[in-house]
Amino acid sequence: MQLRPILSSLRRHKLTACLLVLQAALTCAIVCNVVFMIANRVQRISVPTGMAENELSVIQSTGIEKGENPQARHTTDLAVLRAIPGVQSAVAVSYSLPLDQSESSSGLCPSKQALDRAMQLNSIEGSGCMEPAVYDGTPSLINTLGLRLVAGRDFQPDEYVSAGKPAVAIVTRALAQHLYPGKQALGQSMYDGDNYIRIVGIVDKLLRPNLRKPGVDDDSMIWPQRPDRAGVLYVMRSAPQDRERVLQAASAALLKASPSRLMDPKRMQTYTEIRAEYFQRDTTMIGLLIASALGLLFVTALGITGLANFWVQQRTRSIGIRRAIGATRGDIVRYFQTENFLIVSAGVLLGMLLAFVLNAVLMQHYELQRLPWFYLLVGALVLWGLGQLAVLGPALRAAAVPPVVATRSV
Amino acid sequence: MFDYYLRLALRRCRQNVPMVLLVVLTMAVGIAACMTAMTIFRALSGAPLPGVSPYLYVATMDGREAVDKDNPDYQRPDSLLMLADAKALVDAHRAAQQVAVAQSLASLGNADGKRSEQAYGLMAYGPALQVFGVPLRYGRPWTEAEQSANAPVVVIDTHVAQKLFGIDNAVGRSVTLGQRSFRVIGVFAPWSPRMQIFNLGQRAGNVMGQDENFFVPAQASLDAGVGPFTSGECGKGAPVVSFQSASVAQCRWIEAWVRLDTPAQVGDYGRFLAGYAHVQHDAGRFVYPPQARLYGTQAWMTLNRVVPDDVHLNLMLAGGFLLLCLVNVAGLLAARFLRRQGDVAIRRALGASRRDVFLQHLVETGLLGLIGGVLALPLTWLGLWIVRMQPVSYADAARFSPGVFAILFALSVAVGLLVGVLPAWRMCRQPPALQIKLA
Numbered sequence: 151m152q153l154r155p156i157l158s159s160l161r162r163h164k165l166t167a168c169l170l171v172l173q174a175a176l177t178c179a180i181v182c183n184v185v186f187m188i189a190n191r192v193q194r195i196s197v198p199t200g201m202a203e204n205e206l207s208v209i210q211s212t213g214i215e216k217g218e219n220p221q222a223r224h225t226t227d228l229a230v231l232r233a234i235p236g237v238q239s240a241v242a243v244s245y246s247l248p249l250d251q252s253e254s255s256s257g258l259c260p261s262k263q264a265l266d267r268a269m270q271l272n273s274i275e276g277s278g279c280m281e282p283a284v285y286d287g288t289p290s291l292i293n294t295l296g297l298r299l300v301a302g303r304d305f306q307p308d309e310y311v312s313a314g315k316p317a318v319a320i321v322t323r324a325l326a327q328h329l330y331p332g333k334q335a336l337g338q339s340m341y342d343g344d345n346y347i348r349i350v351g352i353v354d355k356l357l358r359p360n361l362r363k364p365g366v367d368d369d370s371m372i373w374p375q376r377p378d379r380a381g382v383l384y385v386m387r388s389a390p391q392d393r394e395r396v397l398q399a400a401s402a403a404l405l406k407a408s409p410s411r412l413m414d415p416k417r418m419q420t421y422t423e424i425r426a427e428y429f430q431r432d433t434t435m436i437g438l439l440i441a442s443a444l445g446l447l448f449v450t451a452l453g454i455t456g457l458a459n460f461w462v463q464q465r466t467r468s469i470g471i472r473r474a475i476g477a478t479r480g481d482i483v484r485y486f487q488t489e490n491f492l493i494v495s496a497g498v499l500l501g502m503l504l505a506f507v508l509n510a511v512l513m514q515h516y517e518l519q520r521l522p523w524f525y526l527l528v529g530a531l532v533l534w535g536l537g538q539l540a541v542l543g544p545a546l547r548a549a550a551v552p553p554v555v556a557t558r559s560v
Numbered sequence: 561m562f563d564y565y566l567r568l569a570l571r572r573c574r575q576n577v578p579m580v581l582l583v584v585l586t587m588a589v590g591i592a593a594c595m596t597a598m599t600i601f602r603a604l605s606g607a608p609l610p611g612v613s614p615y616l617y618v619a620t621m622d623g624r625e626a627v628d629k630d631n632p633d634y635q636r637p638d639s640l641l642m643l644a645d646a647k648a649l650v651d652a653h654r655a656a657q658q659v660a661v662a663q664s665l666a667s668l669g670n671a672d673g674k675r676s677e678q679a680y681g682l683m684a685y686g687p688a689l690q691v692f693g694v695p696l697r698y699g700r701p702w703t704e705a706e707q708s709a710n711a712p713v714v715v716i717d718t719h720v721a722q723k724l725f726g727i728d729n730a731v732g733r734s735v736t737l738g739q740r741s742f743r744v745i746g747v748f749a750p751w752s753p754r755m756q757i758f759n760l761g762q763r764a765g766n767v768m769g770q771d772e773n774f775f776v777p778a779q780a781s782l783d784a785g786v787g788p789f790t791s792g793e794c795g796k797g798a799p800v801v802s803f804q805s806a807s808v809a810q811c812r813w814i815e816a817w818v819r820l821d822t823p824a825q826v827g828d829y830g831r832f833l834a835g836y837a838h839v840q841h842d843a844g845r846f847v848y849p850p851q852a853r854l855y856g857t858q859a860w861m862t863l864n865r866v867v868p869d870d871v872h873l874n875l876m877l878a879g880g881f882l883l884l885c886l887v888n889v890a891g892l893l894a895a896r897f898l899r900r901q902g903d904v905a906i907r908r909a910l911g912a913s914r915r916d917v918f919l920q921h922l923v924e925t926g927l928l929g930l931i932g933g934v935l936a937l938p939l940t941w942l943g944l945w946i947v948r949m950q951p952v953s954y955a956d957a958a959r960f961s962p963g964v965f966a967i968l969f970a971l972s973v974a975v976g977l978l979v980g981v982l983p984a985w986r987m988c989r990q991p992p993a994l995q996i997k998l999a
Contacts, residue, residue: 165986166898169891176887180880187873434950435870442877445593446884449586453888456582460895516869 156489163461167493170457174497174533177450179504182529183512184443186521191436195429197367199248200322200355202296203421205238207393208247209400210417212381215410220380221312223408228288230407231384234399236392239294241385243287244377246359247421248370249428253359254284258371259341260329280366282325283358286375287385292320292353294387302336302351305374315344316373320351324368347373383417393420447532451540458486458544462551469548470555479549486545487538494537498530505529561916562923569924572900579896580928583889587932587979590885591972592939597871597878599944599964603957604867608753608769612693612819613857615656617826619649619816621837621852624793625845634851637863638761640792640812643685643778645840650686654832655818656825659686662788662814663759664781668716668774669736670724676736677723681774682758683781683788683814689715689748691819694775699731699746706745707777712737712784715746715775737776738784757857759790759815760864767866767953778814788813818854830854871954886979893925894983904987914988921984922977929976933968940968 160167213223224242231240245252259265259279268277285291292304300323309318319340326335326349339346356370377383384404388396397418404411419427426433462469469482509521573580607613620637623645641649646660661682669676682688689701702713714735721730721744734741753769781787792813820826830853837850855863904917912920940960947958 163898165982166891166894169887169894169982173884173887173891176880176884180877180884184877430951431868431870431953434952435873438874439877442593442881445589446881449589449881449885449888452582452586453891456579456892457895460892460899464899516873 153488153492156485156492159465160489160492166457170454170493171497171500173450173453174494174537175500175504177446178498178501178526178529178533179508181443181446181532182501182505182521182525183508184439184446185528186509186525187518188436188439188443189525190518191432191439194361195432195436197357197361198355199357199425200295200297200353200368201248201421202387203425204390205296205387205393206294206421207386207388207397207400208250208417208419208421208424209384209386209397209404210381210414211384211404212412213408213410214380214412215408218380218410220378220382221376223380224288224377224382226407227382227384227404230403231386231400234386234396234403236388236396237400238387238389239290240387241288241291241294242377242382243285243291243385244379245381245383246283246285247383247385247424248357248359249361250359250424251428254286255281255358256284256342256371257281258329258347259343260338262341265341265343278329280325280328280369282321282369282371283360285356285370285372286377287372288376289374291372292351294385295356296387297356298354300352300354302349304351309350310374310376312376313378315342315347316375317345317347318350319347319371319373320353321349321372322356322368322370323352323354324366325371326352328366328369447536450533451536454490454537454540455543458490458541459547462486462544462548465548466551466555467558469551470553470558473551473553474556482549482551483545486541486548490537490541491534494533498533501529501533502526561919565920565923566927568920569927572924573928576896579892583892583896583928584932584935586885586889586892587929587972587975588935588939590882591932591936591968591975592943593878594882594971595936595940595964595968596943596947596958597875598967599940599960600947600954600957601871601875602963603959604755604767604871604954606754608755608757608857608861609692610754612691613753613757615819615821616691616857617655617818617820617829617854618857618860619818619833619852620855621833621846621850622848623812623837623840623846623850624848627847634848636761637851637853637855638793638812639815639855639860640759640761641814641816642810642812643808643814645836646814646816647685649816649818649833649836652832652836655820655829657687657691657819658816659684659688659691659818660778660814660816661685661688661758662778662792663770663790664776664786665789666737666774666781666786668720668724671734671736671741673736675724677720677773679720679773680770680789681776682772683776683778683786685778685814688775689746691817692753694748694751694772696746696748698729699744701746701775702777707779710777710780710783712740712742712780713745713777714742715748716744717748717750717773719750719771720773721747737781738786740780740784742776742780742784755861756866757861760860760866767868768956782808820854826854868952868954870952882975886975890979890982893928893979894986897921897983897987901987917988918984921987922980925980925984926973926976929972929974929979932976933972936968936972937965940964 213220228240228242231237246254257279259268264278268279271277289307289310292299309316329335329340330338335349336352337349339348355368358367358370361367386396386400401413401418505521505526512518618639620639622634622638623641650658650660661684664681664683666681667676667678687701689696697718701715706713714737716730718728721728725733728747730744730747733744735744750771752771755769756766787808792811794811818829820829833854834852837852840846841850907917944958944960948955
């Protein structure tokens with residue numbers, strides 16, 4: 151394929167060619183960044199919680215009977231819930247669940263010295279102390295949530311306390327590493343300012359109720375404390391397809407067991423719904439980003455097709471002459487395809503530069519990382535593909551121009 | 561001349577309808593995307609209380625009275641004060657105007673208890689209505705004497721007045737609030753800040769301002785058992801409090817807002833505030849260095865990220881989209897115009913100047929832009945409707961307004977002219993002789 155005739159004909163359409171290059175460059179720059187932002191958000195919303203998420207459902211209940219013993223109420227309620235067909239297990243927690251937004255957290259130090267250091271620094275940063283999310287719950291919490299115990303053991307029945315602080319805890323692997331870097335965390339005693347708490351078990355993963363920043367999102371601790379308030383969250387585990395039915399049955403059964411309680415219909419949810427609610431803003435934004443990326447690509451494709459159509463009409467005569475002196479249909483199609491490839495390539499080159507500039511601007515204003523280079527590669531491939539697709543129609547139309555046109559004056 | 565160009569432009573538009581449609585629709589979509597994002601941005605920027613909030617400042621300090629081992633850092637400026645501190649700041653009268661307020665949610669009932677209305681309102685210590693510029697329709701705000709006597713008086717808005725009494729002018733009526741009966745001394749038209757400005761630390765995620773239906777003196781309200789919406793942060797040993805509790809004596813729950821008109825006043829008041837906090841710290845009440853600071857309303861909102869980042873990002877995306885549409889249309893127009901070199905050559909040969917040719921083409925693109933704008937109108941409406949359907953906190957901001965219409969009109973003509981400049985310039989550059997030859 152000869153490039154010279156293409157280049158010299160482009161030189162005669164400098165303005166339109168330049169505008170087309172600019173268009174491809176803008177699309178490349180914006181789409182690369184948009185796709186990067188989509189990828190970031192998708193990564194954010196797909197963070198695992200460590201639980202058997204699609205088997206859990208949650209129901210909130212607040213007892214309003216005066217003088218009622220909350221923990222006796224919870225025990226009765228749990229027995230009622232476990233009797234529901236399909237419920238494999240059920241536990242009560244005070245209010246905290248991963249991604250459920252109500253968080254209880256506590257300062258926790260690997261040793262008393264570390265706490266003194268934190269007091270001295272007047273800051274928790276750099277002292278070795280951490281601020282994990284704290285989860286409580288009735289026995290068999292680990293099993294019900296489906297957490298994976300990687301070291302140690304679950305709590306023993308006599309370790310559960312009804313009021314006050316327990317003496318043992320199970321921590322996540324991340325928290326264990328943060329508190330005791332390079333050491334065996336199992337069996338260590340953490341200090342919380344008043345008491346020592348011994349680590350008896352380590353679970354693989356358990357996310358916080360509220361995400362903070364990637365490094366500490368997985369710093370959580372479970373301790374064997376029974377919920378002791380009238381308001382409580384019951385967590386039930388069942389087969390995924392049973393969840394809706396289980397929730398209906400649970401609310402009916404709880405009301406039957408004791409009608410003097412408040413149950414907010416909004417807090418009768420499967421865990422999937424809780425998760426969706428937490429990331430709702432991100433999901434909306436992902437939709438918008440995808441829509442705008444598609445819009446950009448579509449407009450660019452329209453522009454390319456529109457201009458190519460014009461050029462085909464304009465060059466009908468010269469196409470006829472080329473056909474008359476021996477060019478095949480394939481030659482004509484390839485001519486337009488090569489022309490488009492050249493224009494888009496120039497656009498992509500400029501677009502890569504623009505993409506980095508745009509990325510730098512975005513980084514200043516939003517929490518965004520540097521754009522990895524392979525997004526540019528993907529952007530380039532997409533634009534090349536799009537350009538070829540958009541020019542195919544006009545190119546085929548050009549190839550259909552009969553050689554006899556050369557003999558007519560247009 | 562202008563209407564001749566216009567007729568020419570219309571005739572040309574009819575010649576190649578698909579092309580014109582493509583150009584016009586591309587512009588319309590770009591304009592609509594930009595207008596949708598701009599409408600939301602406009603609704604969420606600017607002063608939350610026009611004419612008032614640029615002069616309002618909120619006092620922040622680390623007023624904790626006990627060591628908090630869970631949070632030894634004072635990571636974010638805190639505007640919540642104990643009532644005693646707020647009263648001291650207001651009573652000092654060091655600013656042009658000052659008031660302490662806290663958001664409340666309470667049930668207001670009429671005297672016989674037959675009608676009641678759940679309403680948001682502000683508990684205030686000081687002349688709240690005057691400071692925030694709430695326009696009274698009937699009656700008067702409470703006086704200092706009434707406030708210091710803890711007189712049970714309340715100012716309600718016409719919405720509550722209608723609900724409870726069926727009339728606007730409810731001055732003199734009695735309203736049950738908590739366990740006491742309050743006398744209505746004033747009625748104001750429905751009022752809300754344009755954006756959330758009160759108690760930002762605890763109400764993250766709220767963007768749009770809350771409709772405030774009543775104003776009540778803080779102490780009288782507490783006496784009646786009606787407390788703030790959130791009890792704020794309570795010291796150790798305080799009774800366990802829940803939402804809307806009135807036992808907040810040991811909690812920090814109220815904010816002090818002051819009006820300062822000049823930078824000198826701001827500086828003076830800042831020093832006064834720091835001095836006050838230091839005295840408390842030295843006396844041993846505040847256990848941490850207080851770091852007292854004044855924040856202007858806008859800075860306070862920015863610090864607390866009232867307007868989500870997404871809104872800015874949307875505007876940038878929409879702007880990028882419009883830019884791309886413009887380049888696209890400019891390319892199409894250039895091609896379209898260049899095909900007509902023959903017509904232009906004849907006009908030039910007949911004596912039209914370059915300026916005439918340039919203007920003629922600008923009129924044509926301006927017309928196309930205008931048609932694009934007209935098409936963008938329903939598209940913008942559609943875009944706003946889609947945003948309102950989304951579960952986002954700023955969905956309420958997505959409303960069409962006359963101001964938006966004016967911007968859209970201006971934008972579409974500007975877009976039309978902008979995309980036309982390059983192609984039109986290109987058209988008038990070629991010498992007439994060459995163009996005739998080409999034709």
